[in-house]
Amino acid sequence: MTEKYSITVLDEDMTWGFSEICTICRVDHELVFEMVNEGVLTPEGPSPETWRFNAVAIKRIQVTCRLQHDLGVNLPGAALALDLLEELEELRSRLRQMT
Numbered sequence: 001m002t003e004k005y006s007i008t009v010l011d012e013d014m015t016w017g018f019s020e021i022c023t024i025c026r027v028d029h030e031l032v033f034e035m036v037n038e039g040v041l042t043p044e045g046p047s048p049e050t051w052r053f054n055a056v057a058i059k060r061i062q063v064t065c066r067l068q069h070d071l072g073v074n075l076p077g078a079a080l081a082l083d084l085l086e087e088l089e090e091l092r093s094r095l096r097q098m099t
Helices: 018-025 029-038 055-071 075-098
Strands: none
Touching: 018 029, 018 055, 029 055, 029 075, 055 075
């Protein structure tokens, strides 16, 4: 069986709207809305009609979906895990700069 993959090249300066981010990440609107409410995502803009998401949001959605699917983590737990993973990455980066 042949599997088909879709690849999207991300530019760090690009942003995407609410519907676009759902399409790119293959998730439904409700899940993204819940991620915003739980603090997993912080879009730019005051309302869903004007929300803009960057490449970091795509990574956070993908990691959250993996945490939920693979480990059964709920959204508040995923928000905490993402914050801790980002802090760990920042600390490792600082450590590399010191050596």
